[in-house]
Amino acid sequence: MPSCISCSKRIAPGEKTVKFPCPSCGTVTIWRCERCRLFGRTYTCPGCGFKGP
């Protein structure tokens, strides 16, 4: 089961989440949960260290 990159919360199927490849390196898939997205919490790519949003 995937987990949110910012808060490490497990993401269940059907939840309002987003997944996308890291904007910088494109190798790591970033999952963001609904709350982290809503509050604009930062995420860091474990592959290249890119900090978003």
Place this chain on the structure above:
Amino acid sequence: MDTQQSDTLLLPQEVLLSAGVHIGTRVKTKDMIPFIYKVRPDGLFVLDMDKMNERVKVAAKFISRMDISRVAVASSKRYGRLPVHKFCEVTGAHPLVARFTSGTFTNPTYSHYFEPVAVIVTDALADQQIVVEATAVGVPVIALCSTDNNLSNVDLIIPINNKGRRSLAIAYWLLARQLKRELKELTPEQEFSVSIDDFESTM
């Protein structure tokens, strides 16, 4: 900003400064603090041009990995309409300008239904409905943000002045050129056939 960093800018510093791409507003949000360079004596917050530069490159790289025909580019702002149209004409993206009808991303029975893979918005606040629908369908949102925007439901920001006419033209022109470079349709030495003036909205 030191000289070494300024050499790596996508456009000469004078062009960017004269267009006012670095000028923010008198309001700053907590989310935008990392992208603010300084405060002017008149109270205007100034954006960091190196970060803007870096983010344009990252955004272009990000979009280049997607099916560009399914990337929606939106602007409900008057000065953003022509730059968005021109950007879509050059790159093949899908323009969403003027009034946005609710359900465009979420209602498959709607005649103008569009299923995007990513959404680019000119102002996260002005294009709020688009951001809400993109969140509902779970697609990444790229937003041009000034110092007064918050990053709610935004996945990648480009810190740039999103209010100026010339600034918006430069923002979309830079993004289009960088996207062409990422797609190997344009070499770094090659001139981009479209000028910034073509992207600029008339009064």
